[in-house]
Amino acid sequence: xxxxxxxxxxxxxxxxxxxxxxxxxxxxxxxxxxxxxxxxxxxxxxxxxxxxxxxxxxxxxxxxxxxxxxxxxxxxxxxxxxxxxxxxxxxxxxxxxxxxxxxxxxxxxxxxxxxxxxxxxxxxxxxxxxxxxxxxxxxxxxxxxxxxxxxxxxxxxxxxxxxxxxxxxxxxxxxxxxxxxxxxxxxxxxxxxxxxxxxxxxxxxxxxxxxxxxxxxxxxxxxxxxxxxxxxxxxxxxxxxxxxxxxxxxxxxxxxxxxxxxxxxxxxxxxxxxxxxx
Numbered sequence: 001x002x003x004x005x006x007x008x009x010x011x012x013x014x015x016x017x018x019x020x021x022x023x024x025x026x027x028x029x030x031x032x033x034x035x036x037x038x039x040x041x042x043x044x045x046x047x048x049x050x051x052x053x054x055x056x057x058x059x060x061x062x063x064x065x066x067x068x069x070x071x072x073x074x075x076x077x078x079x080x081x082x083x084x085x086x087x088x089x090x091x092x093x094x095x096x097x098x099x100x101x102x103x104x105x106x107x108x109x110x111x112x113x114x115x116x117x118x119x120x121x122x123x124x125x126x127x128x129x130x131x132x133x134x135x136x137x138x139x140x141x142x143x144x145x146x147x148x149x150x151x152x153x154x155x156x157x158x159x160x161x162x163x164x165x166x167x168x169x170x171x172x173x174x175x176x177x178x179x180x181x182x183x184x185x186x187x188x189x190x191x192x193x194x195x196x197x198x199x200x201x202x203x204x205x206x207x208x209x210x211x212x213x214x215x216x217x218x219x220x221x222x223x224x225x226x227x228x229x230x231x232x233x234x235x236x237x238x239x240x241x242x243x244x245x246x247x248x249x250x251x252x253x254x255x256x257x258x259x260x261x262x263x264x265x266x267x268x269x270x271x272x273x274x275x276x277x278x
Contacts, residue, residue: 011060033239080119
């Protein structure tokens with residue numbers, strides 16, 4: 001195997017993409033990541049498709065300037081709206097999103113061919129998961145629900161309390177009646193709310209975290225292209241984490257996303273992103 005020590009670039013509108021980074025470190029502990037969280041403009045989910053596409057291209061441009069070997073769009077909103085635009089602009093390296101891996105997982109897990117999807121307004125509005133699932137198995141019925149309060153709740157650290165449980169009940173009560181047997185967590189923040197979501201859906205429904213399946217797909221691609229890092233440990237320690245706004249609660253929130261590990265974040269100005277405007 002060729003040793004390719006170049007980092008993997010990864011971005012999200014905020015810190016939720018760190019759940020994807022965690023799965024990468026677990027599955028490929030020798031790989032190092034350059035992570036960008038656009039926390040100053042988070043969340044992206046309620047913005048227009050034009051704005052989401054512009055922000056996504058800026059985020060990608062920043063990371064591509066750092067000699068990465070793969071770009072991971074660790075944001076369901078950008079994956080739903082702008083993945084093809086990013087691939088078309090930056091076609092020298094593999095670019096993967098989180099939607100298709102999650103859709104594939106749902107197709108392989110559902111026994112009753114009824115799948116639920118929750119995500120931001122933009123993700124649900126684009127029907128990205130429905131389209132991806134239908135491409136694989138058109139017989140599967142997909143039921144979607146936007147949950148716009150989930151991201152700010154997670155970013156505020158409100159993971160397990162009455163407010164979160166009330167929001168979960170409000171958003172998910174109708175999905176329970178559709179007879180689904182698995183639910184795609186169509187936002188990288190949502191795994192942090194797993195307990196509250198499972199409490200509403202019931203023990204019989206599988207919750208599918210696209211982060212795990214995205215990491216698996218990335219590993220397969222890197223292996224097939226022979227560009228894996230030969231190191232077997234130390235990836236997180238060598239990784240770099242950039243944010244556009246460094247809040248007081250960053251350490252606590254990022255540690256919860258990364259399974260207790262707290263990264264040292266480097267703050268960058270928005271001008272360092274907007275200069276990559278297409």
